[in-house]
Amino acid sequence: MNTRTLAVLLAGTLLLTGCGAQVQDTAAARKVTVKRCGQAVEYTTPQRAVVYEGGSADKMFALGLTDHVHGYVMPPANPPVAESPWASEYAKVEFLGDDLLNRELVVDAKSDFVVAGWRSGFSDQRGITPEILDGLKIQSFMHAESCFNYPGHPERVTPFEALYTDLERLGQIFGVEDRARTLVAGYRKRVQTVRADAPKGDPTPVFLYDSGTDKPFTAGSQVPPNDIIRFAGGRNIFGDLDARWSEVTWEAVVQAKPEVIIILDYGDKPAQEKIEFLKEFPATSKLPAVVNDRFHILDYNEGISGPRNIDGLEGFAAYLRELQE
Structure with missing residues (x-):
């Protein structure tokens, strides 16, 4: 193909594109x-x-x-x-x-x-x-x-x-x-850094409180908070539950004696209202986490599957490390 022919073809292609013709997009x-x-x-x-x-x-x-x-x-x-x-x-x-x-x-x-x-x-x-x-x-x-x-x-x-x-x-x-x-x-790499810096010794028992008054709604083993808790050096008290988000009983929460409670923050009920409920509710008011005021707030988008899981992990890990100081 000579130079003149190539130039004509290129010009034709540009003209077609400029006129809005449907030129094949290989990526599409x-x-x-x-x-x-x-x-x-x-x-x-x-x-x-x-x-x-x-x-x-x-x-x-x-x-x-x-x-x-x-x-x-x-x-x-x-x-x-x-x-x-x-x-x-x-x-x-x-x-x-x-x-x-x-x-x-x-x-x-x-x-x-x-x-x-x-x-x-x-x-x-x-x-x-x-x-x-x-x-x-x-x-x-x-x-x-x-x-x-x-x-x-x-x-x-x-x-x-x-x-x-x-x-x-x-x-x-x-x-x-x-x-x-x-x-x-x-x-x-960010997760590996957190895991390397996690507190040593027995993992801290952690309860994630999503919502619910008659029965609490929490995180099982199949959702990001389970990994957030364990990578940071904690133990999800419902980590043996083969489920994503699930209803449990207050009796099971009390029996597990969580030392830290994660509050999932979303919806029209502010995290502080959830904390006040746990402090006033007879079944939970004497839990170690409540007595010692050990609450950590996790943003909703740090708790559902997405890139912000890494931010949620780093934030909770920093909180657990502070408790050890």
């Missing part, structure tokens, strides 16, 4: 097979993602994928996005609603990709599942942390490993594998 056409829980799924690079809650949005933003996010759904329980480390990224995408994730919203948004957790966004009862979205030709991605009881294709990964897995898989789907590897390596 890229296909890759990645696991969705335990199921291998073929993905085409998404362009209009809908993300549910802060954890999903944060994973996308941390990977530098804001341009691929159409909008987010943020139920009222979530802290304001203005408090997020990625507040400027939230401002660049559309706020789609403050209710639970639903199929109509996703369809109306003309989304080609939905990020949420199993039974934390996706739900049989509400008629929005990965299988249903497959039938609508809408791709979906589930947090690995939520996959241990996903029907038909379960996957069991410890919570922090699940965070790393999600970032690596999203990196594959969007073709930013190097970025994902660098991000995960940085997070792993």
Whole structure:
């Protein structure tokens, strides 16, 4: 091909692009097979993602994928996005609603990709599942942390490993594998530093109080606070519970004698109100943690699967170290 012919072809390409012609974008056409829980799924690079809650949005933003996010759904329980480390990224995408994730919203948004957790966004009862979205030709991605009881294709990964897995898989789907590897390596290093500095001796018994008065709602072994507690040098008193978030009994809390209580801060009930309840409630008022006023507040987005888990770990680890001084 001579120089003149090449110049003509290049000029034609530029003209077509300038006129808005649909020039093939090789990145947009890229296909890759990645696991969705335990199921291998073929993905085409998404362009209009809908993300549910802060954890999903944060994973996308941390990977530098804001341009691929159409909008987010943020139920009222979530802290304001203005408090997020990625507040400027939230401002660049559309706020789609403050209710639970639903199929109509996703369809109306003309989304080609939905990020949420199993039974934390996706739900049989509400008629929005990965299988249903497959039938609508809408791709979906589930947090690995939520996959241990996903029907038909379960996957069991410890919570922090699940965070790393999600970032690596999203990196594959969007073709930013190097970025994902660098991000995960940085997070792993921060976690290793915390674990190396954790107090020695018997782990401190810790109770995470989410909510509830008749019965407390707490963290089992399958959610990030379990890893936050153990990596920092504590022991989740319900760490043997093979569940994500679960109702327990006050009797079990009392029997475990927690020396520290983590308050999960979210919704319309401030953390201080939860602390006052525990101080006044007869069943908990004599717990070692309550008597010694040992409460640590964990932000909601530090407790659900997302990059802010690392911040939550570092904050709680610093709190435990202070108790040893």
